[in-house]
Amino acid sequence: MTEDAHEAAAAVAVDRPGADGDPTDAEATALACLEAGVAAALPARVVAASISLDGDTLRVGDASYDLTQFDDLFVVGGGKAADGVATALERLLGDRIGDGVVLVDEGPTEPADDAAAGAVRRIRGGHPVPTEAGVAGTARALELVRAADERTLVLAVVTGGASALFAAPDPAVGVDALTETTAALLRAGADVAEINAVRKHLSRVKGGRLAATAAPATVVGIAISDVVGDDPGVIGSGPTVPDESTFADAVAVLDRYDLDVPRAVRDHLGRGERGETDETPGPGDPAFDRVTTHVIATARTAIDAAAAAARDRGYEPLVLSSRIRGEAREAGVVHAAVAEEVATTGDPVEPPAVVLSGGETTVTVDGDGTGGPNLECALAAGVEFADPRSPLAGRDCAFLAVDTDGRDGSTDAAGALVTPDTVADRAAARAALADNDALPALREAGALLVTGATGTNVNDLRLVVVEE
Incomplete structure (x- = not known):
């Protein structure tokens, strides 16, 4: 093309x-x-303006990555613009991309004709609440990055809609309970920070957990912002960004709105509040030693x-x-x-x-x-x-x-x-x-x-x- x-x-x-x-x-x-x-x-425009390849050097914003230092390059993520971003990355990087999974809302589900055929799989998720298909697709993305090592480069695409599309509820919670809780928070009028405090603590991918799963790989977050203020920790609930909220904050949100949520959600958050479940990785966590996040459109x-x-x-x-x-x-x-x-x-x-x-x-x-x-x-x-x-x-x-x-x-x-x-x-x-x-x-x-x-x-x- x-x-x-x-x-x-x-x-x-x-x-x-x-x-x-x-x-x-x-x-x-x-x-x-x-x-x-x-x-x-549109993703084609903003990727072209922000991301370039000069020989073996990949530039994202003001950061540079020497591709000769990596044996594998993966693309994972989700959101309403994830399909377009993946296509633009395939066009730019071609067969340098070894594998990838992005969760999309609608639109094309195959790579562009001139892209590396099959390099990044598109899987439809659900929006504004998660679906079983989206959870299964996100699990495939997590499985991919879990195998990454220090010679892996992960390009993590996070755009508006990723909070619902790129969903991986804790097994103790499950997709039905996550969906019910998300819907309850939306109906109650909770703001995005409050909703994220809960979602991050029910998830295996949000609140920096994607980056933690990929460690010790080099992770490059590529974000398109749909939130006021463009905080990377809010966009898509911050899969590649340290989380400053806690399990206690999540419990406080449910209490503030007196929400009747599934017992599995209350039990999971309660275990976390008591220190029986690991917190989301916060600022200073070594999981972020090789992680950068770039907001390429707002x-x-x-x-x-x-x-x-x-x-x-x-x-x-x-x-x-x-x-x-x-x-x-x-x-x-x-x-x-x-x-x-x-x-x-x-x-x-x-x-x-x-x-x-x-x-x-x-x-x-x-x-x-x-x-x-x-x-x-x-x-x-x-x-x-x-x-x-x-x-x-x-x-x-x-x-x-x-x-x-x-x-x-x-x-x-x-x-x-x-x-x-x-x-x-x-x-x-x-x-x-x-x-x-x-x-x-x-x-x-x-x-x-x-x-x-x-x-x-x-x-x-x-x-x-x-x-x-």
């Missing part, structure tokens, strides 16, 4: 089912920025590319924040307020302008409708845009909110694009928000954005576009 063909294959197609007519200038700009942002975060990767696309189209881009979090519908109102300020005062940037943000908003579920954080964010902004008293009334402006993996919550939509004309009935839209039912409301308005699985995940991308 030629480089031109690779670029074509990396294109992001955005469908707007039910949208009427040609897009306005603001809508067209928002869509162009979205396509540029997601494309920039929310800023998509945001910066989208900003560049806006600039190329003659707009003044401004990055609001890559760390937006909190209630999704409230974030939508805030972004609408920013659009109003741009339109009326030229602050924080003069129109024509594009204001960008990233991060991860959440939804407090009180209703029984269908939606996701970006859909709620967009619908809430649309309600504000449609206020006849708004300075945006009759103006060409747009707001876009998507999840860069192409799946917002449990829906098939990536997100939505709204303008002052999107919401015809503000009361009905508010009722849809109250019932957490943003998807049908936005579908009826022709505001949904559908990309399918993009093959990457650097969290949410939001764009406010205001014309002159």
Whole structure:
């Protein structure tokens, strides 16, 4: 496959089912920025930008590895971008890769045509909760690295979704109990640090345990971040990173939310709290003497590319924040307020302008409708845009909110694009928000954005576009 063909294959197609007519200038700009942002975060792009091979020297970020010092090179890991990263590594390293296993969500499950045939096996796991197939696949990856020695190089791929896809529950816990506990934590609204404290202590791969299993091999973590702050210990629950949480922390999380979890989980965490089970390896553990972890793409990767696309189209881009979090519908109102300020005062940037943000908003579920954080964010902004008293009334402006993996919550939509004309009935839209039912409301308005699985995940991308 030629480089031109690779670029074509990396294109992001955005469908707007039910949208009427040609897009306005603001809508067209928002869509162009979205396509540029997601494309920039695709594995082929970020691996090419961060990882190179010069003779026998493999460079990952600012680190170099002399491949003549290794007898074996393995690729293991998982996540929504793991398939693409594995393909890019196969393309780069060819038959230098001796074996590998990555756990994937969906998409191609075979190496690329020009890759080393069969070098890295793709196995489908489960997301957002683990499955038996994912656990079996992760066990194969652990079996592979367990045989590694000091002349083995392990490339550990960790991307968004790896916490569920790359799963190896302790035998005393089992996959059913792990799945039930993960679901309970998600329903309770526990934050990612709390969820990880529990998951790391139920796992044989998370919280640095993958690196410990591979020791004394040289382990190179290759991460694509889907978490606010880009902490490698949080991405995919940190399989190659020292863990600072403890069994006691995990027990405290379950107690804090008064969760009714399987007896096997409580028993296992209790044994750990009493010192009867080994802790996850922490800072200073010799297991990490030959381990480095490199974050090769983050929310800023998509945001910066989208900003560049806006600039190329003659707009003044401004990055609001890559760390937006909190209630999704409230974030939508805030972004609408920013659009109003741009339109009326030229602050924080003069129109024509594009204001960008990233991060991860959440939804407090009180209703029984269908939606996701970006859909709620967009619908809430649309309600504000449609206020006849708004300075945006009759103006060409747009707001876009998507999840860069192409799946917002449990829906098939990536997100939505709204303008002052999107919401015809503000009361009905508010009722849809109250019932957490943003998807049908936005579908009826022709505001949904559908990309399918993009093959990457650097969290949410939001764009406010205001014309002159």
